[in-house]
Amino acid sequence: GENVEQHPSTLSVQEGDSAVIKCTYSDSASNYFPWYKQELGKGPQLIIDIRSNVGEKKDQRIAVTLNKTAKHFSLHITETQPEDSAVYFCAASIYNNDMRFGAGTRLTVKP
């Protein structure tokens, strides 16, 4: 089955700096790659996703890039703010019922 690895496990940046979280996946058939943000005491919330026919997608300060050849994808957050502090999860799937999640990255944005 699919295996998703996520790095780093913790990331601390200064407010205004950029943050990058990287994930690799094992199954070349995976075609959907979402990113979730989990704030303390809440469930994960979808923040951006990308499909295998697209190399990059942006939404305001966040962007995701996908390299199918290398089987890795990344989340980029620019101009970080304290409210970006959370745990971020990447995931990969082929079908609805086989989504595999990375172990998560705890991002801390210091004011």
Place this chain on the structure above:
Amino acid sequence: NAGVTQTPKFRVLKTGQSMTLLCAQDMNHEYMYWYRQDPGMGLRLIHYSVGEGTTAKGEVPDGYNVSRLKKQNFLLGLESAAPSQTSVYFCASSYLSQVDGYTFGSGTRLTVV
């Protein structure tokens, strides 16, 4: 629009006790899922359902049972709780038509002592 609602939010069980976690969604989603979240291990799929009356095993199904008698509800049962089942449990739902992002509930924190 409530989205995905989980009850209860917290529960403490003694080893061997049973309980049921309830998940309800009001988005008319076909797919529903139960995940557990443990430190350093991300989210692992316990069971899922592709529609009313159907259920299937996920990655870590042992010790759990599920039922989907109504499209909007997905129940997770623990017949005989064990300390290894101490975790945060999340329910999620999604559309059937294509692979898409999940909508998660706010979670149930379960402690088995």
